[in-house]
Amino acid sequence: MDGIDIMYFAIIGIVALGAGILIGRSMIAKGNAQKEKELEEKAARMIKEAEITAENIKKDKILEAKEKFLKLKSEFEEEASRKKNQIITNENKLKQKESHLSKEFENVKRQEADVKELRDNLTAQLEVVNKKKAELDKFNQQKVSILEKISNLTADEAREQLIESLKSEAETKASSYIKDILEEAKLSATKDAKKIVLETIQRTATEHAIENCVSIFNIESDDIKGKVIGREGRNIRALEAATGVEIIVDDTPEAIIISGFDPVRREIARLSLHRLVQDGRIHPARIEEIVSKTKKNIEEEIVEIGERTVIDLGIHGLHPELIKMVGRMRFRSSYGQNLLQHSREVANLCATMASELGLNPKQAKRAGLLHDIGKVWPEEPEKPHAILGMELAQKYKEHPVVCNAIGAHHDEIEMTHLISPIIQACDAISGARPGARREVMESYIKRLKELEELGLSFDGVNKCYAIQAGRELRVMVDAENVSDDRAGQLSFDISQKIEKDMQYPGQIKVTVIREMRSVSYAK
Incomplete structure (x- = not known):
């Protein structure tokens, strides 16, 4: 192939390329024109749809605004109508009040006129009454003067004689009436007193607690007696010296006799023996140790007995020292009668009798429990126990009624309250029960x-x-x-x-x- 052919083909190629480009551009321009047309149509449709939508929205908003306006208008008209009706009602009420006030004002004016007229009438009547009173006083003076001349007595003398006559007659009638009342009161008082005492005794159940002077300590076997006696009797001598009681170990089977007039000493000896026998170690030093501990335990037991007693009787606010003395009563006796049992019985009797008589049963019960408290206070034995008990009650701030009842229950002092004779009577009732005491x-x-x-x-x-x-x-x-x-x-x-x-x-x-x-x- 030579150069001309190559050139020819090159020219053809260029021409073909240019033609292709031209054709392509033409086709692109044609496509773009079609797209622009479609876009324009689409835009026109959207604008038309938007206009239709806007118109619909506009119509809806206008309708909504009209409805709201109509609703507000209706509410406003209703409110205005209500207020108008209220104003009309208030105006009618005011008119009624004005009418009522005007009527009342007329009534007041009419009453003032009546009062004025009545006052004038009363003034005139008062003048007439004063005139008649003056005439009556003058007539009375004349009458008194005439009576004085007839009786030869003045008015004051006649009045005195009349008063004396009436006074003498009244005294005679009163004395006769009082005598009848007293006779009737004596009969009924004796009958009522017997009834109250009998009911009180019947309602108070108690046991006869007679104190003895010996306690029996039971043992399991007679072999323990030898340990208690000790070598040459040293253990029993130490126990008697420490407790102050007599320990009798004789032929009585399985028993040791504890003899002593003081119940506290006997109880200390009994508990000490019990602990020594349980422990097994019995010698003088151990005996003294056990007795010392037992004495402390007895003191605690005394407090516990006192607290339990006041709780059982429902007595509150008692001083701790008095509670301790109440516990000591458990280990004291009065003519063989347990002192705590006697005091509890007197307290219950006093409360019952006070209730029957309408007095304070709590004060009576308190005084009944404490009436023999002086018997457990050994520091001043030369004073009567009633006076000592009263002084202790005063020392620990007991009520004056309670103090007087304690001090007067044996007539050492004068009774100043109604509860005092009740304490004395109940103390006698408790002690006079058959078998209660041993002189x-x-x-x-x-x-x-x-x-x-x-x-x-x-x-x-x-x-x-x-x-x-x-x-x-x-x-x-x-x-x-x-x-x-x-x-x-x-x-x-x-x-x-x-x-x-x-x-x-x-x-x-x-x-x-x-x-x-x-x-x-x-x-």
Whole structure:
């Protein structure tokens, strides 16, 4: 192929390329024109749809605005109508009030005129009454003057005679009436008093508690008796010295007898024996230790008994010291009658009787429980127990009614309250029950106490116990201050003073015990 052919083909190629480009452009221009037309038509359709939508929205908004306007207009018209009706109603009420006030005003004016007329009439009548009163006074003076001339008495003398006559007649009638009332009152009072006392006694159930002077300590076997006695009797002597009672170990099977007039001592001895037997170690040092602990336990038990008693009786606000004294009553007796049982019975009797008489049953019950409280206070034995009990009640801020009832129940002081004779009567009722008391027991205990106090009055005496029903006085002395020779002399002096100052049956053995102990500790 030569160069001309190549050129020819190149020209043809170029021409063909140009023709292709022209044709392509023509086709693109034609396509673009069609697309623009379609777009224009689409835009025209959208504009038309938008116009239609806008028109619909416009119509809806116009309709909604019209509805709202009509609704607001209707509400406004209703509110305006309501207010208008209210205004009309208020105007009608005001018109009615004005009419009512005008009528009342007319009535007031009419009443004022009537009052004025009435006042004028009363003034005229008062003048007439005053005139008639003056005439009546003048007539009375004339009448009195005439009566004075006739009777030769003045008006004051006649008045005095009339008063004396009426007074004498009234006194005669009154004395007769009072006499009838007193006779009737005496009959009914005696009957009512018997009824109240009988009802009180019947409503109060109690047991007869008689105190004994011995306690029985039961043991499992008689072998324990040897341990209790100890070598050469040292254990039993130590126990008697520590407790102040007599320990009787005889042929009674499975029993040890504890003898002593003081219930507290007997109880301490019984509990101490129980602990010693359970422990098994019985010797003088252990005995003293156990007795000391038992005494502390008894003190706690006394407080517990007092608290339980006041709770059972429903008594509140009692001082702790008085509660402790109430507990001590459990271990005291009055003519053989247990003091706590007696006081509880008197308290219940007093409360019942006070209720029957319409008095305060709580104060009566309180006074009944505390009426013998002076018997358990050993510091001032020379005072009567009623006075001592009253002073203790005053010391611990008891009510004056309670204090007077305690002090007056044996007539040591004057009774100032109605509860006081009730306490006295109930104390007599409790003590007068058949089998409630034994006079011999009281005198016996009093004699033993005096015997112990006589022994304690000597110098150098630490403890003093009356045992064997008062036939022996056991005296423990201080070994450092009392020698053996002095112990013998002391025994003689005490026996001589007993012969001189006391009355007693038979004879009294005076035993002075002087024990020397030396104690040291290995550290």
